[in-house]
Amino acid sequence: MKQWMTGQDGFRNIRSVEAAAPTEGDLKDGEVVVEIGHVSLNYRDIEATQTHLSGQVTEQDLASDLGLPLPGVLTNYRIFPDTGFVAAPSHLSDAEASTLPTAAVTAWMSLNGFQPMGQPIRGMDKVVLLQGTGGVSMTGLQIAKALDLTTIITSSSDEKLKRAKELGADHVINYRTTPDWDKKVLELTHGRGVDVILETGGSQTLWKSFECVAFGGLISAIGYLSGKEDEPEKRWNVSVMALKRNVTLKGILNGPKDRFEEMLAIAYGKDKGIKPVVDRVFDFDQAKEALQYLQSGRHFGKVVVKVA
Ligand SMILES: NC(=O)c1ccc[n+]([C@@H]2O[C@H](COP(=O)([O-])OP(=O)(O)OC[C@H]3O[C@@H](n4cnc5c(N)ncnc54)[C@H](OP(=O)(O)O)[C@@H]3O)[C@@H](O)[C@H]2O)c1
Structure with missing residues (x-):
């Protein structure tokens, strides 16, 4: 072989x-x-x-x-x-x-790891931020739409953002042309911020995520596409940032088999029509x-x- x-x-x-x-x-x-x-x-x-x-x-x-x-x-x-x-x-x-x-199990756990089994986060009043248009984010977008969540997605490419819109993204932001995308997220949510962030960016995005997450919100730390090392001037204290908006920062390491099966039953039924x-x-x-x-x-x- x-x-x-x-x-x-x-x-x-x-x-x-x-x-x-x-x-x-x-x-x-x-x-x-x-x-x-x-x-x-x-x-x-x-x-x-x-x-x-x-x-x-x-x-x-x-x-x-x-x-x-x-x-x-x-x-x-x-x-x-x-x-x-x-x-x-x-x-x-x-x-x-x-x-x-x-990709899908990681996105599912990022949204629902704290939810009781069988009771995923749902509804348009809940807002999710997805970073970039890679595998985890696009899968997260599709799952979020299956759960009727409101979605905001960032990308370096207007062309990719157009495709994300076609897949159901409610709001899109180009993080290259709008480097202060955290402020734009606050503007789009009327100052409230987002309930859950699928944090795939790492060093260049985490601090901005802390600025645009809602009070009591969740930042799911998934990856570090923009690097692992913070710029020296950004070495703020993570506990201060978490306290500022009473935020939970949760590291995600994929997920277990039973949550995979939960995801398939709830979000990937034929009726949901999700095609990865x-x-x-x-x-x-x-x-x-x-x-x-x-x-x-x-x-x-x-x-x-x-x-x-
Ligand atoms: N913890 C876990 O269990 C787990 C599981 C899977 C993946 N991961 C990690 O999660 C991350 C994403 O994985 P993936 O498979 O989705 O990667 P991927 O498909 O390679 O994602 C690439 C995309 O990330 C976006 N990106 C790069 N830098 C960015 C930045 N500064 N801000 C926002 N977006 C940025 C770009 O999107 P645009 O081209 O649209 O700008 C790029 O096309 C990786 O670090 C991976 O190692 C972790």
């Missing part, structure tokens, strides 16, 4: 190799062999755990992260524990379904080009590699 290998020395050095396919003799109790069809790429490649079934993620769950520390899934066959599977919605293609475990936004599907031999394309930031939504 074919598989892509990395020495953890950058994706430019990933290489395609031939390997022996797993046989029945390789299986332990409770394991199954999966023939992989499509793999959706993520900023950190695949972050979904297979062992995190319910409740708070643990150190032990992180030890089963695909891609790091365990090998990734750009391969024809892979053995997994049989406890980690969920049924994909039948109206989605394999490429679309491959976007759900990481797959920007481009690359062939297996083009995995390196696919990662380069993801890194370029030209994509809108998800980038997928077709394995078989």
Whole structure:
């Protein structure tokens, strides 16, 4: 079988190799062999755990992260524990379904991690801010619309914002031409701010998020697309920023299987009509080009590699 290998020395050095396919003799109790069809790429490649079934993620769950520390899934066959599977919605293609475990579950947990199971945040009076038009944000936009939430989305591109509007975004802001986008968010919400922020930006966005979140609101810290290091003059005290508007800052590490199933039941039923936004599907031999394309930031939504 074919598989892509990395020495953890950058994706430019990933290489395609031939390997022996797993046989029945390789299986332990409770394991199954999966023939992989499509793999959706993520900023950190695949972050979904297979062992995190319910409740708070643990150190032990992180030890089963695909891609790091365990090998990734750009391969024809892979053995997994049989406890980690969920049924994909039948109206989605394999490429679309491959976007759900990481991007969609992360967006779902960012919105509903504090909500009781089966009672997601709902209604137009609740406002959500999404940063950029990458995989997590576009999935978050679709889920937020399925829950009738009001949405504001930022992007560096007017063209991408136009597409986000077509997908149902209520308000759009170009963060390049409007660098004080936090003020614009306050203006759009009549000074109240937003209830939930899917904070994917990191160092260049977090402090602005604190300025435009509503009193009592939630900032879900998901990623750091704009970097990890704050500019020196912005080293404000995080507890002061959280106190200012009585805010909760919650780190998100994907989510467990039972919340994945909750999300599928509530937001991905056929009646909701959500079709994950797959920007481009690359062939297996083009995995390196696919990662380069993801890194370029030209994509809108998800980038997928077709394995078989
Ligand atoms: N914690 C978790 O469980 C988890 C799970 C999945 C992903 N993540 C993390 O979440 C982040 C987003 O992942 P992703 O897969 O959605 O990434 P992605 O698809 O690669 O997102 C790329 C997009 O981010 C936007 N962006 C870049 N800099 C920005 C900035 N300063 N402000 C606002 N938007 C900016 C750009 O949108 P425009 O082109 O529209 O400007 C860019 O196209 C990454 O850091 C990833 O590692 C975390």
